[in-house]
Amino acid sequence: MTRASIELGDVTPHNIKQLKKLNTVVFPVTYNDKFYIDVLDAGELAKLAYYNDIVVGAVCCRIDTSENQRRLYIMTLGCLYPYRRLGIGSVMVNHILSYVEKDGNFDSIFLHVQVNNESAIEFYKKFGFEIVETKKHYYKRIEPADAHVLEKNLKNLKNCDSSGIVANHSNDASKQNGIDSTASSHSQLDGRA
């Protein structure tokens, strides 16, 4: 049997509505218009994931420069339910990891996850993310409202071995293939409905 193909594609003004549709189905929070306007300028930081040429997932990030740091913030990363545990999430995370590696100037990558979303937490841990903080009442309209902050530190790694580790991660991930996340439904202040 031919293996299914998984590819990433750009978000453009022509297909932005597919991203909206996907996010509406996958995440319990809705994103406002500004979110989608910014995404159009995000370049490699916003990608659609295609499974056998069908849009089934998407990742959207932005660069966060608060707290005197330059960090990559994953705003959304998700996949349609029937296409989970097929390695699509890993392809998206690996894309982001290789982006930050190429850039070389990020202190860390971080994101928010609803505290009960165990599969997502599991998923990110495989890529070297750790829970660094828990924010009470982060979400406004969903239960539970608390969110973990997951972070992957890049500076330390860079000091010891800048090229090897990220690549290792990606190898691990594609072997394991098992994620039942979509679903880090994270948003930050301006993104929340």
Added chain:
Amino acid sequence: MPSSDPLPPKESAIFRKILKCYEMKQYKNGLKLAKQILTNPKYTEHGETLAMKGLTLNCLGRKDEAYDHVRRGLRNDLKSHVCWHVYGLLQRSDKKYDEAIKCYRNALKCEKDNIQILRDLSLLQIQMRDLEGYRETRHQLFKLRPSQHASWIGFAMSYHLLGDFETANSILETFRQSQSLNETYDYKHSELLLYQNQILQESGNIDKALKHLEDFSAQIVDKLAVKETMGELCLKLGKFSTALPIWEGLIKRNPENTLYYQKFIEAKQTKDSDEIVNIYKKFQSEYPYSICPKRLPLNVANGDRFSEIVDDYLRRGLRKGVPPLFVNVRSLYQHDDKVKVISELIHGYHNSLKSSGHFSNADKEAALPQEPASALLWTLYFMAQHYDHLRDTTKALEYINAAIEHTPTLIELFVTKGRIYKHAGDLVEAFKWLDEAQSLDTADRYINSKCAKYMLRANMVKEAEEICAKFTREDVSAMENLNEMQCMWFQTECALAYQRLERWGDALKKCHEVDRHFSEIIEDQFDFHTYCMRKMTLRAYVGLLRLEDVLRQHPFYFKAARCAIEVYVRLYDKPLKTEQQVEEFDTENLPPSELKKLRNKQRKAKKKAELETAQAVQAQVKKEQHNKSRQLQNQDGDPEAPQLDELVPEKLARPDDPLEKAIDFLRPLQVLAKECIKTHLLAFEIYYRKNKLLLMLQSIKRAKSLDPIDPNLHTCIVKFYKALKVNGEINEHVRTVIDKETKLLFDGRDADAMNQDVLKKFPNSFHHVLQVARCMYELDATKRNTAVQLVMSFDFKRLTLEDATLAYNYFTTGVFGVCESSANEYKVKCQQRFPHALLFKDQQSCENHMENVKVEWDNDDQQ
């Protein structure tokens, strides 16, 4: 013969310069030079100079002055070939080819061996298909310039086109022998040989053609044409064993050409379906990536063999995610047993995929790997199309909704959902889903066009234009750009939408635009007469000439012509009031409340009209600018294109003689679409209104020879019978013909008897019953109840939506007189049978539905 009014040497030199300037397109200089001669008091009326000045003016777009000068020149020098030639060129630039031919002939009377005039004449003759004249002229040219290649080719072609293959071939043969081959790769020579071969084939001498091809195949560079022709000729001659390897070799060259497989099997001389399937299997293993050998056996296989290969075919498509999988197998749906097999298979896939991710339990037990996650999606998509094709709207919607639930990002799903609603008769819901699909990928022109088409089906012309505007040029209105691009599907759908909206003038405008495209395409062949001869692409050229001969055979023309004819007939039956009459609305008998409403309505309409005029003015300005810029661009290119009258809907809707206009559209159909019964039925409707008995009879006879039991033909015959009864005095010669013909046609029966006969013969055919009912009322209005009852009592379960729509329209348009209660009763019954169809829904709810959607759409648009 020299000019009757020769110029002295100095002026004569200037005149030659004028000719030069004309050829070099230095028109301004030309005019200056002409002035030099004409200002000389001795030569102010010099004919040839005046003519040339006129021709030059024509190129600068000053048409009236041009005609003025050329005519004056000609009057002053009637014996000059230059003047006649110039007059011919002027007429030609105005596309008045018949007139131009006359001018050239006159020019040749003055100077019979003028090569340039002969060439120009031959072009006009071939354009006008004066084949005899063309042969004469080519003969003349051949005699004058036997050393030129083109002389020989044109001479041969003139015989070929007249069907004299023998002479054509011998001219080419003599020419070929006179040629010495010096190049190894000579495309022109190669094309010439293939053209000669075509002539041999058309002459019916297949043996000679094959021999010719074998002898010269080394000199022909188009190897594919050699192989294909040779394979074909061998088959025609029954040399199957020679043909077989040729077609096998062609399959190897291109394993996706269905024709090659057909020919291969023909050469195999087998009709046995198992054997044919085995042949395809063999090719399958040889060309594992090609689609043809997988798809084609489905057409011939039967029974278990079919189940086996269609199973394989479907699984492959669903696994890979082939979007048009259903369309690929749709042609198999004419066989009920095949439909049953496919239906069982996909239901099996569906169940297994849901439970275990395999196509079958057997796969699961064999521990085969799971199918991709998208397989279930494509299966649901297929099932929706399957049930839509069978017009099971409920099930189709159930599966398409399940598919959308599964993967809401797949655009095809929304297109199909729209199509399901279209087939169910809810055109508004249909376009909504197409709009959704379109919005998900605004760079997809196919879906954009589909969306526009669905909007037109819902009579939303303005909205459709806006959608199309996403892909048209920005500096012109979409409507104009689509016309310029000859986007005929759009214009035809537009015409039909206007027809439904009863905006007759607008509908006619669109029909005329389509008609003009066809005229333009015929005009466009002019350039090829010289080009193809020069480039020696003779096979293609003959193909072009033959295509242009039957151009209006195209379905695009048929649709537009039919619409135009129907509209003109409608305008004949109920002419529109003149614009003044419309204004003088009868307000006296209205109660005050109604009057107020009316005034309000009028005010709104006025406002709207003002707005529209303002927009129209803007559009006009834009258009003029656009035209200007185009003219500037084209100044060197084609200054000669004549301006056609502008099509004004208000004028078109009030024609002096609508039936004559209808006949203009009918004529090409009668010649080119004579095998389509609708042509003759339309013709009958026109002649019936013109009360032309013989032409009515002619239409009936033609229709009858195509399908003697056509239900609409029956109505024509009954109407004809009635027309004969009404016409008291008929010319005795006409009478004789009619009596002779009607003896056969009526077979001694009166209209009632014929009507009853049809009913007895076809009680189970809805269309026959409907026409019988129609005739029954037409013949005797007191039988209305019986007629209505006939239609009403026909089993609704066996009606298609199209049937019901037709019948309901009969009720509402007065085919059975005024019968509101019957119409309502029929509507209610139709509504039960077709719950989605808007046409049968309560008027109010229907309008609300439409309004809501439009508002939604406008809002979306603003976002």
